Amino acid sequence: MKYICTSILFITCISIVSVFGGEDCCRKIGKAKAALLEAIDTLQRTNRLLGESSAIPSNKVAFHARLTPYVTLGSAQTVIFDHVITNIGKAYNQHTGHFTAPFNGIYVFACTFLQTRGTGVHLQMVNNSSEISKGYGTSGSGEAGVMTAVIYLQKGDVVKVRHYPGKGSQTIHGHWSFFTGYLL
Template identity: 55%
Template sequence: MQFSKVFVVISLMSRVESEGEKIQLQSSRGLSNNCENPALWMLVKQVDRLETKLSQHDEKIEKRVKQCKNRLPHLTQVAFHALLAKSVKLHAAQTVIFGIEITNIGKAYNTHTGLFKAPHDGLYFFSCTFLKQSSTYLRIQLMKNEVEVQLGHAETSNADSGSMIAVLYLKTGDIVKVRHHPNYGAETMHGHWSFFTGYLIQ
């Protein structure tokens, strides 16, 4: 539609130039001026109106493009992978802080607090792999806004690992974290063998 309007404007401007040449010829003979040629005057006014409409149309397109960009936050990449820096003795409901950042696209995971904060609505995948230390038990939870969504444990007498996996729909600002189970006493998670991972699916 925009191209057809441009074609009309070009055609009208060609006609204006043609009429303008006639007026110049008439003026050189002392016969008339623009005011005495209503057809040319109408064409000029028509071109002005079309140029105004085209300008307004372009502004609307630019505005719509900006709106579309603002409405497509899901195109932003979000992914993190963090390592537990050293073995840590966990107490009741203590958040596990995976402090070594390996990947953190979008900066949604905080290596100082251990919290993942959803930057926008979407479907997310989370995984936690952990190793208990020596002969202790280890029972942990994957939490969404203080609600347990997955439970993990390692309970053999020797070194044992466990894992948790969850697919969650999050709203902007929702918090996901790994914490020690509140119903048990101190238990130790082994450093350098425990990871927390997550990414935006869509």
């Protein structure tokens, strides 16, 4: 880009000098050339900085996933939110339903879920095997359950949503149930 602009400026300078002549004209064109080259350098530096800042830093972690099918859950069964909408850092696995912490840090998790008509749903959010939150969607029509947790995780810790142990089979509604998490 720099060389194309310089070449165009040089050709313009020769054309003007040959038509109008004079030293004063060449001096003005020389100043214009210097200003143009400085502007090109500034634009290139700005583009490099913008390019670097638009990339997502490697220590960012966030995911948002939705459950697509209706799922009838057995005791302590993991809910697999299979449709990943966002997965920055690739820490959520849509095949297992597990979020694995890639870094030590404070994480925020939320789960919103809807039961099918006529049945309640008991869910539990666990870190490794310890409960960190629980929620219940009542048996009324269109009643949602919600769970949230803010927790310090160490690299390799696993957070998942599962059916509450010992609650018998209950059905969770597809398309209206989400699991979200991110590193603060």
